[in-house]
Amino acid sequence: MNRQQITDRLLDILRSAADDESVADRCTEDSLLQTDLGLSSVNMLYTVIAIEETFGIIFDDVTVLSFRTFGDVVDYVERKLS
Amino acid sequence: MKWSPGQCRKGDIVRVALGSLYHYGVFVSEDEIIQFGYPPLPEFAEQNRDPRVRAVDADTFCCGRIIERGEPEHGDKKTARTPDEAVQAARSRIGEGGYSIIHNNCEHFARECVLGVRMCEQETEMRRKWQQRGILDVFVARIPDNAEPGPIADPNRAAYVAETADEKLRIARYCVWELLGTALRRCAGVDFPSLRFTRAINGKWSSDGAPPFSLSHTKTSVCVAVSDGAVGVDIEENDAFDRFGDPKLVTSRLLCHGERADSRDGILSVWTKKESIFKQTSGTVFEPRGIRLKRYETATFRLPGFEDLTVSVCGKTSALRCYVCEGGTVRGVTPVRI
CATH class of the missing domain: 3.90.1720.10 (endopeptidase domain like (from Nostoc punctiforme))
Structure with a gap:
């Protein structure tokens, strides 16, 4: 799965997880998860679980603060899948 | 605890x-x-x-x-x-x-x-x-001006497209099938060309190897819905009913007792909803007045860049996700509900 495909899947998850699904429309790799996308800790938990289920990976040693931007999440998933 | x-x-x-x-x-x-x-x-x-x-x-x-x-x-x-x-x-x-x-x-x-x-x-x-969220993904794409029907792997669908005398309809049927391939690869990761499809007597297509889906097209655009349960979708141009002039000509054949459609959007919404219900329930004859809207879960919406079209879908609407396909790329978008 290439970076674009990972990004597309993550945006799908964001639509399901965020309180306002339109945040996915304005999301870029530089978007800050908490301040730009408004993800609460509940949204983050749901997002992380959804990512595990979607990509079949396990998040180890991950805290709410592990990811600052959307691009950080893409990097993490890309690294895990490789 | x-x-x-x-x-x-x-x-x-x-x-x-x-x-x-x-x-x-x-x-x-x-x-x-x-x-x-x-x-x-x-x-x-x-x-x-x-x-x-x-x-x-x-x-x-x-x-x-x-x-x-x-x-x-x-x-x-x-x-x-x-x-x-x-x-x-x-x-x-x-x-x-x-x-x-x-x-x-x-x-x-x-x-x-x-x-x-x-x-x-x-x-x-x-x-x-x-895990229980459900899937209801809707894809919309334009029919390219220079579209030409290409090869179709499934023999039943290939015959269905080829038998169409009307050139525009043939192209629409081909393009909606292409979009189905995109949708199934994206939603279910299936190898589309390897699937074999059958067409029921009511015109509904299905395949043992694919999740439930529904197809619709207009003269300019195509639409596909894929779900993990029964699904129906309908797409119409916003001016589809303008030629009738008097809205009552439509509403008298459209509404059940207690239903209302007072505007152009209202008529579009009810019509597309009922057609999506008809497809979802695999009816054999589309009789809008025989379909009571309140009994079904439907959503009607427009998509960014496709504001000239109205789409309705019947199924697990709480799981609705929308995508537009432009220039070979698929992009998730937020539907504007009407």
Whole structure:
């Protein structure tokens, strides 16, 4: 799965997880998860679980603060899948 | 586990609500509650960079919220530790790290110390929600001006497209099939060319190797819905009913008793909804007045860049996700409901 495909899947998850699904429309790799996308800790938990289920990976040693931007999440998933 | 505010006792599992999440700990005394990481609040951002098991006082633990104590119920009692054992287990882990938001968090810690079972109900519940969320993905694309029907792997669909005398209809049937391939690859990861499809007597297409889907097209655009349950979709140009002039010519053939459609959008909405219901229920003859809208779960919407079209879908609308396909790329978009 290439970076674009990972990004597309993550945006799908964001639509399901965020309180306002339109945040996915304005999301870029530089978007800050908490301040730009408004993800609460509940949204983050749901997002992380959804990512595990979607990509079949396990998040180890991950805290709410592990990811600052959307691009950080893409990097993490890309690294895990490789 | 039964939760209630009350006098906490040594060895209790305790929690505070932070929005719809909870922060957990092991109560020893008002001066000592043992927690794994601080509550996930901005004021503790620095401390939570490297979450560890530590003892704090009740004020720090609760952040001004009400502390609830957990009362073990039948299932919990089998493995529950005595208060002294619970406190000893919690204290022995002070300084421990290795925090993970879903695999090793404050709830795992507190439950393991007090109940002897390492689990997180919050994680279990969210995972269940994700697994049961359902799928309803809708894809829309324009028919290119220079579109030409190409080869179609499935012989039944190839024959269906080839038999069409009308050139524009043939192109639309080809393009909607192309879009189905895109949708199935994206939603279900299926190898589209290897699938074989059949067409029922009511015109509905299906394949043993594909999830339920529905097709629709206009003279300019095509639309596909894919779901994990029965689904129907309909797309119409917004000016589809303008040629009738008097709206009553349409509404008299469209509405059931008690239903209303007072505007162009209203008529479009009801018409497309009923056609999507007809497709979802695999009806044989489309008789709009025989379909009562309120009995079905439907959504009507427009998509960015496709505002000249109205789409309705019948199925698990709470799971609705929309995509537009432009220039060979697929992009998720937010539907504007009408």
